[in-house]
Amino acid sequence: MYSVQGWIRVSLLDYPDHLCSTLFIAGCNFRCPYCHNKDLINKNGSLEQIAWGEIVEWLDANRRMIDGVCFTGGEPTLCADLESMIDDIKRLNLKVKLDTNGTNPQMLKRLLGLKLLDFVAMDIKAPLRKYSMVCRTNVDLQNIKESVEIIKSSAPRYEFRTTFHPSLLSIEDFYQICEWLRGAPTYVIQNCRTGDNLDPFFSRLSPASYEDVQDIASLCRKYFANFSLRGFTNPLRKPVGSFHRV
């Protein structure tokens, strides 16, 4: 059932090089300890559903101001109405970006086959051997691998990205991720925001520093033409990139 439970009307951060409107779909099948969307990941959580008609009406009235819509979550592919919502957006002649954890390759394949997606951003939570540990659930690794291949072969634009906290991932883990994703053009490491996380233990931790990630960044630069850091503050410069919401 349709369930948008968060909406940023205009965002500069959620769709690379585009001004977008960001819709948060409720529900997630992962339980990443650093998750910042804990009210959203339980489908029957405390947030109110936003009327789809209201969203479409606003987008229609403002479609000259924005370039597209970002569907994020939670995990948007769990929503049975996702395709019809994207159809409505496409009818407004707006681009669509999908953020996904990669657990639903069937839906990804269908949406890409129908040319409904302009950009896909997939979270790579860990090397495959650590996926279930980091996501704190029993993950079907075949689905994750399949999603990576579908995106690589058919998404018009895409990025893979990993949230980093030193208590979860090491440089050896990133080496395995780099080998797995080899050939992809774009990879991003985003800092883990700490403060209001799904696992309260993470709320008490410090985020990684710019120095903490330098060896890992050097490794990743060897594999990806477009590698970047988000949410890390270079002490010699202004902040590098922005935090991702989760």
Ligand code: SF4
């Ligand atoms: S971080 Fe993303 S994938 Fe993980 S629990 Fe939160 S919404 Fe789900």
